[in-house]
Amino acid sequence: MRLRVLYHGNCFDGSASAGLFACFFRERLAQGPAEVAYTAMQHKGEAQPIAGDLLDGDVNACVDFRYSQDPRLHWWCDHHVSAFQVPGDEAHFRADTSGRKFYDPRAKSCAKFLANSLAERFGWDIARFADLLQWAEIVDGALFPSAAMAVELREPALQLMTWVENNRDRALAERFIEDLVARPLGDIAADAYVANALAPLLERHGKNIESMRRLSRLENGVAFANLIPEGVATLNKFIVYYLHPEARYSVTLLEHKERYKISVGSNPWPKTPRTHDIAKLCERYGGGGHPAVGAISLPKTDRAAVERVAGEIVAYLQKG
Numbered sequence: 001m002r003l004r005v006l007y008h009g010n011c012f013d014g015s016a017s018a019g020l021f022a023c024f025f026r027e028r029l030a031q032g033p034a035e036v037a038y039t040a041m042q043h044k045g046e047a048q049p050i051a052g053d054l055l056d057g058d059v060n061a062c063v064d065f066r067y068s069q070d071p072r073l074h075w076w077c078d079h080h081v082s083a084f085q086v087p088g089d090e091a092h093f094r095a096d097t098s099g100r101k102f103y104d105p106r107a108k109s110c111a112k113f114l115a116n117s118l119a120e121r122f123g124w125d126i127a128r129f130a131d132l133l134q135w136a137e138i139v140d141g142a143l144f145p146s147a148a149m150a151v152e153l154r155e156p157a158l159q160l161m162t163w164v165e166n167n168r169d170r171a172l173a174e175r176f177i178e179d180l181v182a183r184p185l186g187d188i189a190a191d192a193y194v195a196n197a198l199a200p201l202l203e204r205h206g207k208n209i210e211s212m213r214r215l216s217r218l219e220n221g222v223a224f225a226n227l228i229p230e231g232v233a234t235l236n237k238f239i240v241y242y243l244h245p246e247a248r249y250s251v252t253l254l255e256h257k258e259r260y261k262i263s264v265g266s267n268p269w270p271k272t273p274r275t276h277d278i279a280k281l282c283e284r285y286g287g288g289g290h291p292a293v294g295a296i297s298l299p300k301t302d303r304a305a306v307e308r309v310a311g312e313i314v315a316y317l318q319k320g
């Protein structure tokens with residue numbers, strides 16, 4: 001019996017959620033030999049339905065990623081505020097009586113919400129995942145006690161977070177998913193496939209801290225940095241608050257291979273609390289995310305448009 005799991009790619013919580021569901025499938029759903037296939041999903045600029053041909057398993061699940069009305073989607077679990085993007089999605093979900101679709105936008109992590117849902121409804125034993133679930137909450141909920149912990153990356157879970165956000169090897173992404181639900185986090189972080197890739201990442205992380213230090217400016221509570229000239233594609237989103245503890249919000253321009261990205265966030269350790277809903281703000285420009293953090297991805301054809309949108313967002317956030 002074959003399971004297809006769609007999951008939020010390059011994400012600690014998405015990977016943990018995928019691993020948990022695969023585990024549940026093997027233990028509780030599979031009849032006969034179990035086969036699991038994974039598909040990493042990414043938030044794109046357009047509110048498009050999930051392509052039906054991705055749902056090709058005997059059982060199809062989507063975790064930590066948006067809803068689909070496709071009848072071939074059998075299981076779903078998400079906590080993104082922007083989970084319902086296509087007209088009719090939310091009504092379709094509310095009308096569902098299967099007991100296999102779970103949504104809670106207040107959940108800090110999809111992994112813990114999914115595990116708790118499966119434990120409550122199906123009596124599934126999740127005690128062995130306690131450490132993983134605690135870290136999924138900390139990582140995805142940005143519940144780090146300090147910016148220093150989030151930037152200095154001494155904890156194994158934070159090294160794994162850094163690794164998965166940067167990994168582009170599909171086979172390793174899947175090995176990682178399976179490892180997360182089978183091995184202690186310290187063991188995985190020490191394994192060669194993670195440790196070898198992590199060394200240059202940590203070196204680049206150090207350089208990113210320096211780029212951010214040089215190019216970011218704090219004005220009226222908003223830290224802005226255009227990292228496109230440095231060719232930075234991804235960086236640890238807490239660096240900006242490590243350098244600007246007074247910032248309420250941050251707006252960072254990044255350059256991916258095929259898209260520009262505007263990353264918008266709020267300080268998890270604010271001196272003045274957040275008042276804006278960042279997911280809603282990003283949705284206006286075709287992006288999405290959570291109330292506290294979101295992103296917009298734009299085509300690389302028009303750099304002026306990216307800078308204009310970023311300017312509008314900065315001005316909006318500066319108004320308090």
Ligand SMILES: [Mn+2]
Binds near residue numbers: 013140
């Ligand atoms: Mn998540």
